[in-house]
Amino acid sequence: MSGNNINRTVRKLLLTAVCMFAFGYALVPLYRVYCDLTGRGSARVAEADAGMGDVDANRLVTVVLDTNTRDIPWTFKAERHKTKVRPGELSEAVFVVENRSGRTVTGRAIPSVSPAQAGVYISKMDCFCFNEQVLAPGETREMPVRFIVDTDLPERFSSLTLSYTFFDVGDKTAADAQTGQKANS
Amino acid sequence: MSYAETHEHHHDDHDHKPTGLGRWLFSTNHKDIGTMYLVFALIMFFIGGAMAMVVRAELFQPGMQYVDPQFFNAMTTMHALVMIFGVIMPAGVGLANWMVPMMIGAPDMALPRMNNMSFWILPFAFTMLLATFFMEGGAPAGGWTMYPPLITQLGDGFPFLIFTVHFLGVSSIMGAINIIATIFNMRAPGMGFMQLPLFVWTWIITAFLLIASMPVLAGAVTMLLTDKYFGTSFFIAAGGGDPVMFQHIFWCFGHPEVYILILPAFGIVSQIIPTFSRKPLFGYESMVYATAAIAFLSFFVWAHHMFTVGMPLAGELFFMYATMSIAVPTGVKVFNWIATMWRGAMTFETPMLFALSFVILFSIGGFSGLMLGITPADFQYHDTYFVVAHFHYVLVTGALFALMAGAYFWLPKWTGHMYDEKLGQLHFWLSVISVNVLFFPQHFLGLAGMPRRIPDYAVQFTEWNMISSVGGFVFGISQLLFVWVIVKCVREGKKADEQVWEGARGLEWTLPSPPPFHTFTIPPKVDEATAHS
Numbered sequence: 001m002s003g004n005n006i007n008r009t010v011r012k013l014l015l016t017a018v019c020m021f022a023f024g025y026a027l028v029p030l031y032r033v034y035c036d037l038t039g040r041g042s043a044r045v046a047e048a049d050a051g052m053g054d055v056d057a058n059r060l061v062t063v064v065l066d067t068n069t070r071d072i073p074w075t076f077k078a079e080r081h082k083t084k085v086r087p088g089e090l091s092e093a094v095f096v097v098e099n100r101s102g103r104t105v106t107g108r109a110i111p112s113v114s115p116a117q118a119g120v121y122i123s124k125m126d127c128f129c130f131n132e133q134v135l136a137p138g139e140t141r142e143m144p145v146r147f148i149v150d151t152d153l154p155e156r157f158s159s160l161t162l163s164y165t166f167f168d169v170g171d172k173t174a175a176d177a178q179t180g181q182k183a184n185s
Numbered sequence: 186m187s188y189a190e191t192h193e194h195h196h197d198d199h200d201h202k203p204t205g206l207g208r209w210l211f212s213t214n215h216k217d218i219g220t221m222y223l224v225f226a227l228i229m230f231f232i233g234g235a236m237a238m239v240v241r242a243e244l245f246q247p248g249m250q251y252v253d254p255q256f257f258n259a260m261t262t263m264h265a266l267v268m269i270f271g272v273i274m275p276a277g278v279g280l281a282n283w284m285v286p287m288m289i290g291a292p293d294m295a296l297p298r299m300n301n302m303s304f305w306i307l308p309f310a311f312t313m314l315l316a317t318f319f320m321e322g323g324a325p326a327g328g329w330t331m332y333p334p335l336i337t338q339l340g341d342g343f344p345f346l347i348f349t350v351h352f353l354g355v356s357s358i359m360g361a362i363n364i365i366a367t368i369f370n371m372r373a374p375g376m377g378f379m380q381l382p383l384f385v386w387t388w389i390i391t392a393f394l395l396i397a398s399m400p401v402l403a404g405a406v407t408m409l410l411t412d413k414y415f416g417t418s419f420f421i422a423a424g425g426g427d428p429v430m431f432q433h434i435f436w437c438f439g440h441p442e443v444y445i446l447i448l449p450a451f452g453i454v455s456q457i458i459p460t461f462s463r464k465p466l467f468g469y470e471s472m473v474y475a476t477a478a479i480a481f482l483s484f485f486v487w488a489h490h491m492f493t494v495g496m497p498l499a500g501e502l503f504f505m506y507a508t509m510s511i512a513v514p515t516g517v518k519v520f521n522w523i524a525t526m527w528r529g530a531m532t533f534e535t536p537m538l539f540a541l542s543f544v545i546l547f548s549i550g551g552f553s554g555l556m557l558g559i560t561p562a563d564f565q566y567h568d569t570y571f572v573v574a575h576f577h578y579v580l581v582t583g584a585l586f587a588l589m590a591g592a593y594f595w596l597p598k599w600t601g602h603m604y605d606e607k608l609g610q611l612h613f614w615l616s617v618i619s620v621n622v623l624f625f626p627q628h629f630l631g632l633a634g635m636p637r638r639i640p641d642y643a644v645q646f647t648e649w650n651m652i653s654s655v656g657g658f659v660f661g662i663s664q665l666l667f668v669w670v671i672v673k674c675v676r677e678g679k680k681a682d683e684q685v686w687e688g689a690r691g692l693e694w695t696l697p698s699p700p701p702f703h704t705f706t707i708p709p710k711v712d713e714a715t716a717h718s
Binding site: 005006009010013014016017018019020021022023024025027028031035125126130131146 | 296334338361362365366370397398399401403408421422427430433434437438
């Protein structure tokens with residue numbers, strides 16, 4: 001039971017632990033390779049982002065951005081009313097919202113896509129509608145939506161409408177379980 | 186030749202116990218640290234148990250009764266984190282601390298100071314975790330698996346959760362290194378690897394699993410942390426990351442973790458069944474190889490936790506077959522336990538009762554695991570109460586019952602007093618009946634489609650939920666009896682001799698009960714009679 005032997009064992013085991021920590025990070029590129037080989041996962045999306053994926057250069061789809069508010073003292077507008085995107089390309093649309101009231105308001109945007117059959121061909125990578133938005137009195141906020149229109153979008157769709165309606169979800173602390181469930185459904 | 190006879194002439198070098206708080210704070214003694222681990226696990230068991238009681242109270246009836254959905258989800262999440270990292274793992278390490286040096290004839294653990302540190306990290310880590318209840322945004326409620334993007338929406342508690350996981354990882358890696366260093370370098374002369382008691386063997390393998398898998402978890406949660414605060418996008422789709430990747434990395438740790446929880450339990454049961462069957466363990470070598478095989482296979486089955494996320498068919502088939510193959514070494518173990526009992530002169534003291542119920546109920550959990558491992562069936566069972574029933578059968582009636590069995594088995598050795606056998610058996614019968622009332626109906630609920638982690642349910646699930654809750658409350662209250670048994674044992678139990686159990690074999694039973702503060706300062710002689718039980 002000499003101290004030397006113990007030290008040697010401990011050093012080896014510590015090294016193993018460090019290597020396994022590194023292995024955790026090595027899984028990130030490995031996962032990407034795996035996704036490339038099998039065509040799964042959103043590694044494809046990353047490719048599209050870098051402009052390497054199969055972007056359909058011959059086609060332009062018009063995306064109309066529609067904004068509504070309901071029982072909420074906010075002004076909600078799209079920076080541009082419509083935008084043209086290529087299928088397969090990561091695109092961004094920016095919305096601006098302003099709280100006109102003198103109190104802090106929590107709002108939630110409910111998204112919808114029309115025509116409804118085209119809904120499955122739009123993947124949103126990031127959207128302000130994923131979270132509740134809390135705006136201080138008079139605060140203005142720019143909010144992006146990053147999305148990709150699928151290259152499989154049937155030819156008959158030349159234009160899509162992305163619509164959002166902001167609802168007041170009320171004071172969060174006072175919101176009881178019932179309203180919480182309603183807001184989610 | 187008993188320990189007392191051989192060691193009488195140098196009586197002066199043991200029982201120099203430090204006194205007061207310092208004895209515990211600065212302890213480097215494996216027995217004291219083992220005791221602290223076990224007491225800590227017991228305290229956390231009641232904290233985690235209280236959370237489970239809240240969950241069962243809310244689910245007693247459909248509709249919202251006592252807590253809001255956010256808090257309900259915090260309860261399920263924290264219950265899991267506390268029970269896994271605060272109860273089962275520390276209790277296992279506590280038993281290893283107490284028993285491994287005594288079983289292999291070593292005077293202490295190889296790295297006593299590191300041993301002290303790996304324990305004292307735990308109370309700090311759990312203070313951090315439990316403090317999140319009082320923070321803006323509340324305690325973690327996104328599930329103990331911490332899947333993004335849900336978990337990153339946690340409020341101020343988020344970094345506390347991440348650093349708690351880091352602390353727990355550091356603690357268990359240090360503990361694992363210590364255990365391996367002890368067993369590899371400090372065995373008594375004459376004790377080869379194939380003479381080690383099976384509990385020691387299961388801990389070697391568990392320790393390797395810990396060293397291999399905890400760092401991967403640490404990496405995964407570090408990625409979550411940098412995703413939220415430092416602008417990386419490992420798991421954020423908008424930045425080119427993939428949330429599904431977290432699930433792969435997490436379960437790459439998570440499945441070995443399952444065996445980290447259960448392998449020491451296998452070890453405990455493999456000590457107890459031969460003792461009360463008064464026969465040596467059947468198929469010792471095959472037990473060692475089966476344990477190693479389970480550990481090895483555990484690295485290739487992780488995706489069975491996530492069949493429904495979308496995987497190529499070949500992947501789903503691979504993970505299904507790999508999962509099924511774990512049933513083979515596990516079956517070897519179960520049959521060996523049964524063969525050990527075959528024609529043995531069995532008696533049914535409390536440890537044996539817990540060990541027997543472990544074999545039966547763990548097998549039920551194993552079988553429901555096989556059902557879940559069938560890919561096409563899993564699409565039906567995924568995230569239902571069937572899964573909840575499955576992992577509670579393997580973790581409560583599996584790991585926890587084995588720990589209880591171990592506690593009753595070694596309590597007379599640790600304290601020098603016998604526990605009250607009547608009360609112990611009462612605790613067993615109350616526990617084993619209520620735990621089945623608690624978890625068995627959850628199989629039916631799951632098959633009928635009740636989702637897990639939801640505070641409300643459709644009315645047709647009411648009856649089974651009520652029955653399950655009643656079982657839960659009885660099980661919870663029964664555990665107070667366990668505390669009473671321990672207290673009574675320490676205070677007024679009758680003296681235990683060194684052998685304690687008639688059929689007990691192994692070095693630890695050659696020591697007096699309770700063992701002196703320092704034991705085996707002179708390595709014992711290992712012969713056939715004292716080698717593995």
